[in-house]
Amino acid sequence: MIKPLLKDPPKLSVPFLDLNEHNRRIAHEWRAALDAVTAQSQFILGPAVERFEAAFARYVGVPHCVGLNNGTSALQLALHACDVGPGDEVITTPHTWISTTWAISYVGAKPVYVDIDPASYTLDPGLVERAITPRTKAILPVHLYGQSCDMEPLLALADKRGLVLIEDAAQAHGARYEGRRVGSLGRVGCFSFYPGKNLGAFGEAGAIVTSDDAIAARVRRLRDHAQDGRHHHVELGYNARMEGVQGAVLDVKLRHLDDWNAARRRHAERYGALLAGVPGVRLPTATDPASHVWHLYVVLADGVDRQILIKRLAERGVATAIHYPTPVPLQPAYAHLGHRRGDFPVAEDVTSRCLSLPMFAELTDDQVEYVADAIKDCVGCH
Numbered sequence: 001m002i003k004p005l006l007k008d009p010p011k012l013s014v015p016f017l018d019l020n021e022h023n024r025r026i027a028h029e030w031r032a033a034l035d036a037v038t039a040q041s042q043f044i045l046g047p048a049v050e051r052f053e054a055a056f057a058r059y060v061g062v063p064h065c066v067g068l069n070n071g072t073s074a075l076q077l078a079l080h081a082c083d084v085g086p087g088d089e090v091i092t093t094p095h096t097w098i099s100t101t102w103a104i105s106y107v108g109a110k111p112v113y114v115d116i117d118p119a120s121y122t123l124d125p126g127l128v129e130r131a132i133t134p135r136t137k138a139i140l141p142v143h144l145y146g147q148s149c150d151m152e153p154l155l156a157l158a159d160k161r162g163l164v165l166i167e168d169a170a171q172a173h174g175a176r177y178e179g180r181r182v183g184s185l186g187r188v189g190c191f192s193f194y195p196g197k198n199l200g201a202f203g204e205a206g207a208i209v210t211s212d213d214a215i216a217a218r219v220r221r222l223r224d225h226a227q228d229g230r231h232h233h234v235e236l237g238y239n240a241r242m243e244g245v246q247g248a249v250l251d252v253k254l255r256h257l258d259d260w261n262a263a264r265r266r267h268a269e270r271y272g273a274l275l276a277g278v279p280g281v282r283l284p285t286a287t288d289p290a291s292h293v294w295h296l297y298v299v300l301a302d303g304v305d306r307q308i309l310i311k312r313l314a315e316r317g318v319a320t321a322i323h324y325p326t327p328v329p330l331q332p333a334y335a336h337l338g339h340r341r342g343d344f345p346v347a348e349d350v351t352s353r354c355l356s357l358p359m360f361a362e363l364t365d366d367q368v369e370y371v372a373d374a375i376k377d378c379v380g381c382h
């Protein structure tokens with residue numbers, strides 16, 4: 001049973017994300033960096049982007065980072081640079097933001113979905129081998145909600161079957177797998193710096209990271225109309241360059257990323273402690289708590305109606321969101337693949353019940369406690 005409408009207005013209001021506060025706290029730093037970009041009119045690529053590329057490559061622990069216009073392009077150019085194209089199949093997860101799959105389709109390949117692990121909600125490695133066919137060229141796992149996939153079995157399988165492993169790390173800046181930063185484990189790591197990400201730009205931005213010199217050089221060329229010299233285009237290229245302003249902002253923000261991720265981790269621990277044993281919500285599992293960066297804190301509605309819970313929390317001033325309501329292969333855009341309800345039981349269960357609670361570094365202890373109390377109040381646990 002979920003408690004009905006409150007009579008009084010809520011005591012507090014907790015946004016899902018507060019970018020104003022996030023950016024206000026370091027305004028003096030990014031203002032100076034933006035001034036430098038505008039003073040030199042270096043709006044596309046240029047020194048600020050190069051500085052960020054070097055710093056982010058160092059942070060992830062690889063020799064190369066190539067700055068791009070968004071995370072969707074990062075995935076597309078990574079696949080292109082690994083020669084994935086028409087006739088190829090790419091094994092991926094049904095539970096992700098749609099871009100993971102768009103990129104596969106953009107290069108002319110076919111997405112092949114396997115279900116997710118019921119604890120981590122990431123690609124279930126145990127199901128991947130069965131999905132391999134003679135056409136399989138790549139595996140594209142997603143480090144979802146800030147948590148690394150179980151990479152060891154995927155890397156072993158890619159190695160054994162001669163497949164390319166590309167990581168979608170768009171939700172996991174700074175997360176680690178057995179000590180190594182995500183993005184550095186596969187052939188290429190792809191990042192988005194969409195403003196609400198753990199590391200977010202002032203607009204659209206993305207990047208690939210890699211230890212492979214040839215892949216880095218190819219993506220660097222592809223992003224700039226595939227030029228290997230002025231007006232000499234060696235293959236079909238893209239306009240996918242990172243803007244100078246984004247490089248400058250990201251270079252400033254990267255210096256704070258570990259502190260922000262630590263704050264997210266503290267909030268997640270607190271949610272976990274305050275909500276432990278509360279009926280109505282199933283809490284997320286961190287396979288390795290010290291390595292999770294909590295891009296999102298996602299609970300499952302457990303025996304309560306998700307829509308009613310959302311409404312009651314909103315009445316109490318708590319904003320929530322759903323990531324994501326429908327498995328990708330069941331979206332109308334992928335109807336041609338012929339999937340039906342029941343094909344991905346775990347992903348379908350998670351998508352029908354998941355609910356993202358407010359999660360950002362600047363959340364206060366009072367706000368976290370207020371959210372937990374509001375949930376307890378809604379599910380009649382006070």
Ligand SMILES: Cc1ncc(COP(=O)(O)O)c(C=O)c1O
Pocket residue numbers: 070071072073096097099100142168170171191192193194204205206
């Ligand atoms: C898992 C995942 N992959 C890819 C992307 C695409 O990134 P972008 O929005 O920068 O194109 C996002 C972010 O939106 C994402 O969350």
